[in-house]
Amino acid sequence: MVATLLSARDVEFLLYDWLQAAELPQRARFSTHSRETFDALLAMCADLAASEFAPLNRLLDDQEPRFDGERVHQPEPVRRALQAFTDAGLLGLALPPKLGGEPVPAVVRTACLAWFQAANIALAAYPFLTIANMNLLLAHASEDQVQTWVAPMAAGRFFGTMCLSEPGAGSSLADITTKAVPDAATGHRVFGNKMWISGGEHDLAENIVHLVLARIVGAPAGVKGLSLFIVPKFLLDEQGNVADRNDVTLAGLNHKMGYRGTVNALLNFGEGKHLPHGSPGAVAHLVGQPNRGLEYMFHMMNEARIGVGAGAAALGYTAYLKALAYARERIQGRPFGNRTAAPTAIIQHPDVRRMLLAQKAYAEGGLALVLYCARLVDEANSALSPADREQADLLLDVLTPIAKAWPSQWCLAGTDLAIQVHGGYGYTRDHDVEQHYRDNRLNLIHEGTNGIQALDLLGRKVLGDRGIGLRALFETVQTCIAAANAGGGEGAELADQLAHTWRHLMEVTDQLIAPGETAATLALASFYLEAVGHAVVAWIWLAQFLATDRRPGDFYEGKRAACRYFHRYELPRVTWRLELVASGDRTLLEVVDAQF
């Protein structure tokens, strides 16, 4: 079962042969760890994901959460699986020593959690949201708030959510209308409606800790008037035990295409159904400074975006391994030109290999990309020099929209190919891949649609800082290309084409940065994001090629074949997109509503 979630061999290759994760324990922050503790943790995650999470994957899809007007019902085994996750200490992988933690490097954590995303992404959402919630509070909340809220989350007693979107404010957070009214007795009271709240209501934990973006009355309009609040489902008594209901009520559940096992709620804050301390309004505790809520959220959102990419890669990965297993056992057709031969496994057909190689290139490339970004998170947190830290921040900034968008798009495309390899069987619910597709489809939408990522990359990260981050990335790519050239052989050949594409990319980028009509440039942002994404992953593949270090054996040959595939069959997709962006074509600006 483990064998069809991720490849442990590949995870090991990426972490150690490529990203040198075994060296991290030399740094003070990770000094209690070693390659042995990492390996034990990874092996435990692989086992637990396979034994506790994967068996519930179809069940959670079939029996989606049901609201009877009073409470939300979910299949009973969900509790046991979540308890196993908690019992294994996995909620606390990022906890600081003051809360009893021994922080595991982000690159190892990301790999650990990917096993659960591959096994059951909808179930994994509960602990993942809780972890993101804790990380945000650890960074921005008071000591007191950390003790009150983070400690019980780390123990698995409370679960967390993120409440940003509203019915009229999804991509446009500037339009959030939920308001916070100062209240002498309790701090603040919050009033408003929040939508798309994953984990927004359930009884899987004693309490739910909502992190809510709201506007304090009198605060400025737009994103600079948003503050962040802790709004629990239940108030706590003086011992920190759950007591009265807060004024937070479930207005309804969303019924989704996939990801069905994760409750997705519309929440009403302060509608007066409950009266905490005798009056309406959801009791809320301000986190940090007023009006800095979005900034705090973005701290979480960048990690969340890498997490979305990791989820997309993990789903693409398990779908690939299942398609591969199917292609090896399914007998159909004959080798080309030999009608009297015995029927063959479909993996022998070149068009099936095309689909499998594409899936391999997308899934392993996507996982490598998000692990690379997680490694940058570690670098930003633990690098030995300020310059290294700054460099890591710079790269992370420009890579984050790509780490979210690229796996969302291409590991979804890989999941689609997994259906196609299965033929009619893949279209049935007797096989996993159609669910993986439906689950994975969300990743293009949540945590900022890919269109938003495109504007983030081109508008904020490239035009906004005049290409400094991209140039830092270009230098990193150049270093890899130089190493490939120095090694000669096929690596040098592949590097040649990559160098050509990156020069083109930088030329076009320089042209875009030069004074011009920004609106016209940004209209083509999605093509730019796609071009940069493929150029980045082609580099990630070359880096993997080099990390195989010319070793013989099927695993390394396979890595090199996937790199070859990506460079020959995928990299050519970059050129026309760059040419389109460079052309400044105005079709999208000039077409008017009535012409559709």
Added chain:
Amino acid sequence: MVATLLSARDVEFLLYDWLQAAELPQRARFSTHSRETFDALLAMCADLAASEFAPLNRLLDDQEPRFDGERVHQPEPVRRALQAFTDAGLLGLALPPKLGGEPVPAVVRTACLAWFQAANIALAAYPFLTIANMNLLLAHASEDQVQTWVAPMAAGRFFGTMCLSEPGAGSSLADITTKAVPDAATGHRVFGNKMWISGGEHDLAENIVHLVLARIVGAPAGVKGLSLFIVPKFLLDEQGNVADRNDVTLAGLNHKMGYRGTVNALLNFGEGKHLPHGSPGAVAHLVGQPNRGLEYMFHMMNEARIGVGAGAAALGYTAYLKALAYARERIQGRPFGNRTAAPTAIIQHPDVRRMLLAQKAYAEGGLALVLYCARLVDEANSALSPADREQADLLLDVLTPIAKAWPSQWCLAGTDLAIQVHGGYGYTRDHDVEQHYRDNRLNLIHEGTNGIQALDLLGRKVLGDRGIGLRALFETVQTCIAAANAGGGEGAELADQLAHTWRHLMEVTDQLIAPGETAATLALASFYLEAVGHAVVAWIWLAQFLATDRRPGDFYEGKRAACRYFHRYELPRVTWRLELVASGDRTLLEVVDAQF
């Protein structure tokens, strides 16, 4: 409601302004018709699809067919909707005069039926399969068989199926193992298992007429030993009324990602659960000559493939119109560079327009492509000269795999964009688009996967006849390009790029046809299919551009904008695919199983 299925204005444009369907009644075959009868029929279909089929679309998805071990249950309203279809005479649109029909041209029929595909493709499958079944029998069955089986199907009393696939024989029909044993009393008895049988079991009609491919004992191996049989669910008494059960039993239903309203069955023939005439074996009536079954099936399959393309286009079309309506009413964000402006409808954002223009180009382009092919069917049946008829056959032959594969791929991509335009809402089952996506996903698989279409196009249609069909198509494209050049202006500019791409396509094709390693060429067939598909649809768009005849007004401006979009944003996808095919890259041949 009609307004979100297809655009009646566009259907009118395609049929009359472009394909000159109003001239068809001048031909003897269609002489009882006129533009007025076509228009009345089209309007009735639009209304009926909207009033009877569309309201059941979500219901059939929610309440999929259920087998209780005895019979298959479906929601009750299904009957009424099918009855309305029958009562409107729509089963008989292709019937010859001898059965009381007044054949409607294929191009008009295809447009008529597209309304039902857009409204409820799973429900439409029942009459569509029955129509395909009738057409096959009309072409190849005896007078007697036609009277016995086709007449009650035309009256809606019997429904039809196509039974080709088996658990071990899907793409590889050569491996069909179902056998037919001659039986002096009844003709033949059939024994075997058939899989993926749409409409295979239900009680929506008095009887089900299965058309079954089976191998008569002693027949050759491979596809040349397959014969076609009529195998009814119920035997008929001497008056032609249903009597005893035949030996055909339901082994189980498939539960699918989409298209859930269409029963999809595993059928056991001759397992002895029923004993017709006192002995086991499904009573079967041979159609035409022994061992020519696949040839007869292919007669149907070519039309079925165009029908699959039409279904994919219709689903992409309705998804587009729903995304368009949503984008016009959903308020979110502000115009670029104006943070203090009032929030705007999302159709004002260039990236949303990109997605809408792509959807428009795919949906209208896909519908245009299948209508063009249907018009060729009419030409093949009614052209005034044998040369015109031969030319139509030649074009139809080469275009059929494209008419199946291109809309399956790109109108599905459009349906995906419709989800994306809706954002989180599109991912919920409160909106139609996620179901349209799931339904549309089947089209890449059934009636020959797109991989099979690629081999059909490159292997059989191009290499097989040494490019004659493609050259005929090239000449047709050249005629369009010449007309565009003669007209000057933007049309000539667009034609220029198209001419360049087609020259490239023909050069590469010549290279492929030249003696070489066929296995290596065919390994890249999918890229060739995609390249030709986009080159064909770019031509179809230029033809539409010209058909607007420089007329002013939003509708025509919109057509020209979509053509511009397709040529600037889609046509560039052809070049690198052709270069890849021309390179003869061997990566797919050289990678071995163990390297995955």
